[in-house]
Amino acid sequence: MKVLDLQCALGHVFEGWFASEADFVDQNHRSLVQCPLCGDPSIVKKLSAPRLSLSGNRSNPVEREDEGQDAVNMAINKIEPADALIAMARRILSETTDVGDQFAEEARKMHYGERKMQGIRGTATPDETHALAEEGIEVLSFPSSQSLKGTLQ
Numbered sequence: 480m481k482v483l484d485l486q487c488a489l490g491h492v493f494e495g496w497f498a499s500e501a502d503f504v505d506q507n508h509r510s511l512v513q514c515p516l517c518g519d520p521s522i523v524k525k526l527s528a529p530r531l532s533l534s535g536n537r538s539n540p541v542e543r544e545d546e547g548q549d550a551v552n553m554a555i556n557k558i559e560p561a562d563a564l565i566a567m568a569r570r571i572l573s574e575t576t577d578v579g580d581q582f583a584e585e586a587r588k589m590h591y592g593e594r595k596m597q598g599i600r601g602t603a604t605p606d607e608t609h610a611l612a613e614e615g616i617e618v619l620s621f622p623s624s625q626s627l628k629g630t631l632q
């Protein structure tokens with residue numbers, strides 16, 4: 480299956496699904512491909528961005544610059560969440576006391592004033608976390624706290 484970006488004579492852009500590019504050419508030749516917005520059968524294949532960059536055509540610097548910008552944004556988007564997570568985990572590790580598998584018990588003690596309030600971290604089963612939440616005790620869960628600890632310590 481091939482997905483093609485298509486454009487009608489009026490400039491409407493839409494996606495077309497074909498068995499192959501040859502299939503599109505054949506259907507288009509017989510005017511079977513029509514614009515879904517206006518019914519125009521004069522359909523051309525829109526040049527996609529990767530195609531522009533592969534062509535090596537330097538006559539359109541604005542287009543190329545835009546592509547570069549996209550690539551940078553994508554890289555930032557990929558890196559940022561992980562960095563934020565690690566920074567957060569680092570802060571949690573430095574500001575909390577590790578209570579291991581006593582986490583649920585210690586969190587409960589603090590909640591009911593039986594223990595000095597302080598940041599704690601540790602492990603809790605999903606059942607324990609659920610029970611804490613039902614008692615109104617807020618718990619921040621890290622799905623991979625063990626592997627983060629390994630990286631940071």
Ligand SMILES: [Zn+2]
Pocket residue numbers: 487488489490491514515516517518519
């Ligand atoms: Zn159209």
